[in-house]
Amino acid sequence: MGGWDATKIDTAAMKISRGACVIPLLAVVLMFAVVVAMMSGAYPVTLDGVSGALARLWSGEAPQTAEERVLLSIRAPRVIAGLLVGAALASAGVVYQGLFRNPLVSPDILGVSAGAGLGAVLGIFLSLPLAAIQGLAFAGGLATVGLVYVIASAVRGRDPTLVLILGGVVVGALAGAAISLLKILADPYDQLPAITFWLLGSLASTRGAEITGALPAVLLGLVPLILLRWRINVLSLGDEEARALGVEAGRLRAVVIAAATLMTASVVAISGVIGWVGLVIPHVARMMVGPNFERLLPPAMLMGASYLVLVDLLARSIARIEVPIGILTAIVGAPFFLWLLWRGRHGWS
Amino acid sequence: MLIEAQALSFGYPEHLVGHEASLAIGAGDVMCLLGPNGCGKTTLFRTMLGLLPPQGGRVLIGSDDVGRLSRRDIARRVAYVPQAQAALFPYTALDLVLMGRVAHRGLFSAPTGEDIAIAQRALTDLGIGALAGRDVTRLSGGQRQLVIVARALAQAAPLIVMDEPTANLDFGNQVRVLSEIRRLAERGIGVVLSTHDPDHAFAVGTRVALMHQGTIVASGQPTAVLTAERLQEVYGVEVAVEPLRDGRTICAPFYNARQHHEPDHGSFEHGADAGGRIGSTPRHREGEGGH
Numbered sequence: 001m002g003g004w005d006a007t008k009i010d011t012a013a014m015k016i017s018r019g020a021c022v023i024p025l026l027a028v029v030l031m032f033a034v035v036v037a038m039m040s041g042a043y044p045v046t047l048d049g050v051s052g053a054l055a056r057l058w059s060g061e062a063p064q065t066a067e068e069r070v071l072l073s074i075r076a077p078r079v080i081a082g083l084l085v086g087a088a089l090a091s092a093g094v095v096y097q098g099l100f101r102n103p104l105v106s107p108d109i110l111g112v113s114a115g116a117g118l119g120a121v122l123g124i125f126l127s128l129p130l131a132a133i134q135g136l137a138f139a140g141g142l143a144t145v146g147l148v149y150v151i152a153s154a155v156r157g158r159d160p161t162l163v164l165i166l167g168g169v170v171v172g173a174l175a176g177a178a179i180s181l182l183k184i185l186a187d188p189y190d191q192l193p194a195i196t197f198w199l200l201g202s203l204a205s206t207r208g209a210e211i212t213g214a215l216p217a218v219l220l221g222l223v224p225l226i227l228l229r230w231r232i233n234v235l236s237l238g239d240e241e242a243r244a245l246g247v248e249a250g251r252l253r254a255v256v257i258a259a260a261t262l263m264t265a266s267v268v269a270i271s272g273v274i275g276w277v278g279l280v281i282p283h284v285a286r287m288m289v290g291p292n293f294e295r296l297l298p299p300a301m302l303m304g305a306s307y308l309v310l311v312d313l314l315a316r317s318i319a320r321i322e323v324p325i326g327i328l329t330a331i332v333g334a335p336f337f338l339w340l341l342w343r344g345r346h347g348w349s
Numbered sequence: 350m351l352i353e354a355q356a357l358s359f360g361y362p363e364h365l366v367g368h369e370a371s372l373a374i375g376a377g378d379v380m381c382l383l384g385p386n387g388c389g390k391t392t393l394f395r396t397m398l399g400l401l402p403p404q405g406g407r408v409l410i411g412s413d414d415v416g417r418l419s420r421r422d423i424a425r426r427v428a429y430v431p432q433a434q435a436a437l438f439p440y441t442a443l444d445l446v447l448m449g450r451v452a453h454r455g456l457f458s459a460p461t462g463e464d465i466a467i468a469q470r471a472l473t474d475l476g477i478g479a480l481a482g483r484d485v486t487r488l489s490g491g492q493r494q495l496v497i498v499a500r501a502l503a504q505a506a507p508l509i510v511m512d513e514p515t516a517n518l519d520f521g522n523q524v525r526v527l528s529e530i531r532r533l534a535e536r537g538i539g540v541v542l543s544t545h546d547p548d549h550a551f552a553v554g555t556r557v558a559l560m561h562q563g564t565i566v567a568s569g570q571p572t573a574v575l576t577a578e579r580l581q582e583v584y585g586v587e588v589a590v591e592p593l594r595d596g597r598t599i600c601a602p603f604y605n606a607r608q609h610h611e612p613d614h615g616s617f618e619h620g621a622d623a624g625g626r627i628g629s630t631p632r633h634r635e636g637e638g639g640h
Contacts, residue, residue, distance in 0.1 A: 236438055245448055247451055
């Protein structure tokens with residue numbers, strides 16, 4: 001069929017090859033971020049010190065020096081939490097933006113953060129121990145999204161993704177109102193600061209136990225997304241086209257939402273609400289490898305992990321006090337997002 | 350028969366769009382569905398594809414009721430080319446065509462080398478092999494339409510349903526898409542398409558169904574169905590339908606004549622009147638294909 005200018009070079013091949021070298025590059029960046037984060041802090045440690053402590057951990061010996069104890073019981077859990085939270089939020093964001101066909105969607109869209117926030121605030125308000133607060137946050141996140149899903153399923157004859165988003169906004173607003181009420185009722189000297197810090201997110205108090213608690217849930221959410229990642233592409237064409245292509249769109253969407261919610265709720269439970277990661281990182285990843293979810297998920301995970309480790313490093317080193325990480329992700333994320341808009345490319349690339 | 354609609358009522362429980370539609374399409378058929386805006390062509394297609402439940406009658410794909418088939422089974426038997434819409438994601442053309450292979454692969458699979466070869470061949474067959482690596486957001490409307498047709502080819506179904514495949518295309522691209530449809534039929538693929546242009550039905554249709562206010566008022570050979578009187582009745586404008594010397598037929602509207610008023614787009618209940626007004630012709634004449 002002549003007449004069409006079809007002489008452009010094969011950009012698909014370019015994208016694939018770019019995608020192929022993006023992964024090692026991002027892996028190197030991640031290693032670098034982890035090493036720097038392990039070395040720096042109130043108690044600086046040399047590279048030798050880090051490798052010595054890790055070697056001792058590997059051989060199963062107990063830490064010997066104070067330095068090693070700081071590294072293994074405080075800093076390492078914090079860095080690992082950063083990896084986990086960043087990777088989970090970025091993957092949930094990337095899958096939601098495709099699923100809801102909207103570049104402004106973040107993992108919070110169905111109310112998981114609002115619900116988790118309500119659970120945690122309730123736990124703080126009742127002066128429960130930390131583990132119970134985290135458990136309530138996790139349950140609150142799951143319950144909120146579950147409620148939104150049930151509401152959306154009850155509404156028939158409308159675009160199901162639109163109904164889900166509207167349901168998420170409404171239920172999220174309700175949870176926000178309940179949080180505000182609890183803040184007013186809370187003890188202003190003891191509970192209110194704890195609530196405020198929790199809602200701004202922090203990895204400061206993360207220890208090994210939290211990580212071993214959240215890790216299985218994150219993996220349980222991540223594995224289906226990785227396995228289904230080619231098929232998830234089809235959902236981004238909209239329900240009708242997906243069904244005509246042979247995909248049970250409603251069922252696949254339910255699985256994807258469940259997986260993303262499980263991941264997000266479990267990391268929000270240990271880190272508090274950290275915004276912007278799930279919104280910005282997917283855009284950067286798409287700029288590098290294109291929208292094909294099959295190639296998009298691994299770089300998004302790596303990038304989210306490095307980003308959060310580095311921002312957390314910033315949070316604990318730029319000031320004498322610990323800056324809540326949610327404030328920093330917003331300060332970094334918002335101008336970056338504006339820059340994306342300003343570049344004026346069609347939102348998705 | 351690849352697909353058969355039997356006395357099909359379609360639409361929504363609270364709003365019936367059409368009823369008593371009967372169609373049958375076999376291998377190598379090109380069935381053109383003609384009718385004014387809003388007469389229910391898209392709703393009929395969606396019902397035939399099992400995307401909407403029938404409100405009466407039934408749809409058979411192969412010999413199975415559409416309601417009993419999984420989405421995967423339907424997709425392996427019927428491919429769908431929906432009405433053209435703007436591309437949202439900058440997928441490459443090849444990535445988009447590969448999505449036609451989803452029904453042939455397992456739940457957790459990624460496209461295989463064979464899938465990539467099939468997708469590339471589908472693009473090449475439509476003369477757009479060189480576009481494989483281009484972002485679909487950067488293609489012209491006509492190119493994108495052909496990419497979607499290529500996706501339907503990659504789906505490797507014996508039947509393709511196309512909803513206004515020539516809408517929004519320039520003249521040359523319309524001719525290209527229609528030529529492709531003809532070639533598909535020569536390869537034994539059944540095609541159902543809706544169009545607004547009677548000339549398209551004359552050009553590629555082996556059979557035509559003319560729809561008006563939710564009912565199929567006539568179906569059969571293009572030249573038998575698309576008479577000047579019937580087109581006038583359905584569209585409310587005066588036309589001449591003339592045979593050309595080489596055996597083709599064309600439809601030419603009169604632009605200066607005082608046009609009939611808009612045909613009655615009243616409520617569905619008046620559909621029978623519309624059929625009645627067509628007068629001397631039987632309201633629904635099923636073509637030679639039969640059931």
